[in-house]
Amino acid sequence: MGKVVLVTGVARQLGGRFVRRIQRDPEVDRVVAVDAVPPEHHLGGADFIRADIRQPTIARVLAETAADTVVHMDVTATALGSGSRATVKETNVIGTMQLLGACQKSPTVKRLVVKSSTNVYGSAPRDPAVFTETTPPKSLPSGGFAKDTVEVEGYVRGFARRRPDVAVCVLRFANILGPSADSPLASYFSLPVMPTVFGYDPRLQFVHEDDVIEVLRIASHEPRRGTLNSGTFNIAGDGVLLLSQCSRRLGRPTVPLLLPAVTWAGTLVRTLGMTDFSPEQIRLLTHGRVVDTTQMRETLGFRPKHTTAETFADFARSRGPGLLPPEALAGAVDRIAALPLAGGGHPPTQSAN
């Protein structure tokens, strides 16, 4: 008998892509896609069930479909369409509680995969340079999406304790980027001029959308030989990019602002409701965050196809050139290089004289 996979949060691009991908796996019989709003993209042959995971109806959906694998992707930083921060928080926290409650009652569930984020580590100057899965955060996130993920992971740990027969996999993704990314960071990188924090050059890590789909797939199937896919794993591409490198590779100039000014401007923008540029985003763009991916490689047995730099290059291609395209700058330097070579021919005649 094949697997029945229930996926939440399918109205988003990433959820939709995952649903389409997992159907093609031979061991999967049926995919049940759940979200509160109908998706704009097609879901292949998956059965879409419109259900709000914040309501107890999700328990009925789970019981009726007899799903054995639950992939919880509805933990997100931003609302889909026009939703307030309160809605997002409720979906993240209450939705997870309802879903976990439903899973606890369900006798069929054998596997739970939760999409979390490296936001749980926070960003602080007093943190170690590289976070491992066991690093306790120095300062717990005070609010926003980071706090949501910490709470979600807390509930998931409680669930894993109460249902030891269910394999639970928590995937902490670094900043997800790719051609169709719609995260706050992606919109930040799309600004014509990027405001940065003066005197700080954060280290950033990215993970490609394709790799996200692939690792979710690995986590929702039986573990391959010699690997283990229950537990908590950091997922990030190899290597690190500094924010200054990102801006140069994008060809978008930066405006360094003093930290208090940035914080103040962020508050102002949030109050006016222009964007949801949260304090934790500012902290990320101040202090940066790098995670260790040894567990992902050795225990989970997953090797990302794209490095951080390749992921970023892929993203940069999709966004079009900025105000100072790197090719133009490189061309300018090459032209300068051509000049002194002509002039460089003169010194021999001088020295000969």
Add this chain to the structure above:
Amino acid sequence: MADAKVIPFDDDRSRGSAVQRPSRRRSAGSRRGGGVGEGHEVGEVQALPSRARAQDDGSVPREKQREQLQQQERPDQPHQAAQESQQQQPSAEDGLERRIAGGLAFLRRRLTGDYEVDDFGYDAELTDNVLMSLLRPVYEKYFRVEVKGIENIPAEGGALIVANHSGTLPLDGLMMQVAVHDHHPAGRHLRLLAADLVFVLPVVNELARKLGHTLACAEDAERLLGQGELVGVMPEGFKGIGKPFSERYKLQRFGRGGFVSTALRRGAPIIPCSIVGAEEIYPMLGNAKTVARLLGFPYFPLTPTFPWLGPLGAVPLPTKWTIQFGEPIPTGGYPPEAAEDPMLMFNLTDQVREQIQHTLYKLLVQRRSVFF
């Protein structure tokens, strides 16, 4: 006990002998400089017994030697070096051209963001080409650092360099980094562990990360040692760097010995390092604790010149430095549970501390004067 003997700072400044002493020293220096042994030392560690002589006849071979070294190690030279050599050696237009090309290639890579940093944010290219070039004049010309025992640093594999800390501002760490970078035959890079204050301050944290420094915590140190890096640590921390001038060259408590357990866990040798000269760059006579608390700093130094002369008072005194790397203390022979043994840790910590303290006393006895 050893204070009176080993700290000749006040002797030198005493008015009676101030006139004749320097001349005697200088002549002694130049006389010995003619000898073979000293000549080698000049080439190797680039200590300048007297600046005038070095500029007269010593500069050409040294420049050449340095140029060769740089061409072997780093074909990409920044603009500065290219222009510098242009003035001094107009005949080497071939090398100059290559340097300009290298400099432009460097500029091109920087402008397009086409360079790599490691997980800690260490920007090897920027460090080699720009930041080290900025620190080198301070190292060579201002503090005239003399390096001893560089051969005690292994050519490969993780090792932990433990040094004394002094001088109000952590210049000693930076100079130690230049010393390893410029003198180690294998061209190793020192990765320093810095206090958390460094990573709170803007600009400073950015530069520190690019220079390869990271936060002084067991996780980062272990990770670096595990990668086979050369890690530098100053376990005295703020107690050492912010101690009053009257306590110069008296080692403070070595933290809680965390560096020993880190080295034990990774089996990395501990290399004690003694730095002489850094204590006198800012003679800290007092500590304005209230100002320090207001600014959030661990101490606020009052020196004879700072803060009375404003920014001018922040110019360090041009002392002559010696950095001595000692015999490595192996940690590989201990069982894995040794890192949990407090007694062994205290013993090893004391051993390292004693060795640094003894070397400090020895170097102070050998030192001719604070300033040259």
